[in-house]
Amino acid sequence: MANTILVGAQWGDEGKGKIIDFLTAKVDLVVRSQGGNNAGHTVIVDGTKYVLHLIPSGILRRGTMCVIGNGVVIDAVSLAEEIEGLRKQGIRVTRENLMISDCAHLTLPHHRALDRAKETAKGKGKIGTTGRGIGPTYSDKAARTGLRTGDLLQPVRFSERLKARLTEANAQLKLLGAKPLDFRMCKDEYLAAAKIITPFLGNTVVYLHNAVCAEKRMLFEGAQGTFLDIDHGTYPYVTSSNTTSGGACTGSGVPPNRIDKVVGTMKAYTTRVGEGPFPTENDGLGEFLHGLGREFGATTGRARRCGWFDAVFTRYAAIVNGIDELAVTNVDGLDTMESIKVCTAYKLGSKTIDYPPTDLDALAKCQPVYVEFPGWRKDTTAAKKWGDLPAKCRSYLQAIAKLTGAKLGIVSVGPGREQTIVL
Ligand code: IMP
Numbered sequence: 001m002a003n004t005i006l007v008g009a010q011w012g013d014e015g016k017g018k019i020i021d022f023l024t025a026k027v028d029l030v031v032r033s034q035g036g037n038n039a040g041h042t043v044i045v046d047g048t049k050y051v052l053h054l055i056p057s058g059i060l061r062r063g064t065m066c067v068i069g070n071g072v073v074i075d076a077v078s079l080a081e082e083i084e085g086l087r088k089q090g091i092r093v094t095r096e097n098l099m100i101s102d103c104a105h106l107t108l109p110h111h112r113a114l115d116r117a118k119e120t121a122k123g124k125g126k127i128g129t130t131g132r133g134i135g136p137t138y139s140d141k142a143a144r145t146g147l148r149t150g151d152l153l154q155p156v157r158f159s160e161r162l163k164a165r166l167t168e169a170n171a172q173l174k175l176l177g178a179k180p181l182d183f184r185m186c187k188d189e190y191l192a193a194a195k196i197i198t199p200f201l202g203n204t205v206v207y208l209h210n211a212v213c214a215e216k217r218m219l220f221e222g223a224q225g226t227f228l229d230i231d232h233g234t235y236p237y238v239t240s241s242n243t244t245s246g247g248a249c250t251g252s253g254v255p256p257n258r259i260d261k262v263v264g265t266m267k268a269y270t271t272r273v274g275e276g277p278f279p280t281e282n283d284g285l286g287e288f289l290h291g292l293g294r295e296f297g298a299t300t301g302r303a304r305r306c307g308w309f310d311a312v313f314t315r316y317a318a319i320v321n322g323i324d325e326l327a328v329t330n331v332d333g334l335d336t337m338e339s340i341k342v343c344t345a346y347k348l349g350s351k352t353i354d355y356p357p358t359d360l361d362a363l364a365k366c367q368p369v370y371v372e373f374p375g376w377r378k379d380t381t382a383a384k385k386w387g388d389l390p391a392k393c394r395s396y397l398q399a400i401a402k403l404t405g406a407k408l409g410i411v412s413v414g415p416g417r418e419q420t421i422v423l
Contacts, residue, residue: 017041033251071251128274237276
């Protein structure tokens with residue numbers, strides 16, 4: 001497989017972890033380039049469940065190198081726990097299979113505290129963040145006041161800088177009515193985590209450049225989804241990084257002309273967590289999917305909001321990411337439905353539009369235009385090839401791919417590696 005970027009084509013949680021794990025079999029390296037431990041990829045291998053937050057899912061395959069690039073924000077304590085947790089599950093995590101950029105920004109305790117305090121202060125107007133400190137970390141990065149993983153290599157300098165940042169943050173926390181943080185506790189916790197993390201640090205740009213020269217095949221695993229992108233998403237109800245394909249280049253240092261293909265992952269319906277517009281949201285579908293035990297977040301356990309497939313948004317995702325191929329997941333979630341709706345356009349006043357308005361007030365006024373498909377009412381979870389899927393299911397999948405404007409490449413009918421159909 002050529003160098004491929006995998007992105008989420010909706011609001012995150014499209015089942016990227018499973019598709020990444022599947023595609024990883026065909027690559028030498030897996031690269032993470034944005035986001036932080038707000039992401040949660042669930043991968044099931046031989047019946048064992050692994051939940052990954054910062055480490056690329058390539059770690060579950062022997063012989064695959066995993067790289068965490070400069071664009072990722074790293075909560076060192078959480079990453080150290082993730083490494084130790086995987087080791088306890090019998091997964092080898094060494095310098096042979098993991099490298100972390102020394103330029104990646106650190107998410108520190110005051111980022112988490114500020115994230116939560118700001119959300120509380122916003123009240124009804126909150127974003128619904130994961131509370132992992134992502135926004136404040138990227139704010140510090142843009143303000144040029146952040147600390148980076150490389151700073152952990154110099155404990156004295158790190159401690160001085162942390163102290164200065166904590167003093168400022170504590171003043172802000174006080175204004176927000178939140179408890180201040182204790183410098184010593186934060187420092188000790190991060191320097192303990194540093195012992196686990198620093199052996200993995202290095203210049204990942206040079207490493208990846210050499211890998212490109214050696215014609216190694218790479219997979220860039222996206223976190224979150226297109227409409228959580230800080231530039232192209234439903235701002236301000238977004239995350240703070242570029243979740244679209246361009247973010248893979250800036251967040252790794254691998255230039256655009258070394259990328260061969262973009263794969264977009266989307267569910268056969270739509271979900272979103274947190275606040276923000278969601279034109280095809282449907283409480284009945286949500287109750288139905290939650291009743292099946294589906295659609296609870298891997299990171300926060302929150303019940304996801306659910307709605308019908310929205311081709312207006314996925315078409316926009318295809319444009320902004322340059323999606324070549326689609327991977328459609330969670331098809332089995334619709335197995336027992338009698339009929340399935342798909343939004344093909346919006347009515348906005350007297351106009352019919354086929355793109356999402358960037359103004360949220362206008363988006364809130366949009367009425368979805370639906371077409372209805374008959375449900376297939378058959379279990380798809382044992383399907384191994386395209387021909388095993390019920391005819392009505394194949395028609396549905398072909399229709400949503402056509403409406404999105406990209407080729408259907410992969411269909412997923414369950415969480416297991418074997419429940420994956422390649423077209
Ligand atoms: P933050 O990234 O924690 O700042 O959260 C900002 C928005 O992005 C919120 O609506 C979150 O629910 C959403 N979000 C962040 N990470 C994920 C993810 O991995 N999946 C789905 N939604 C996410």
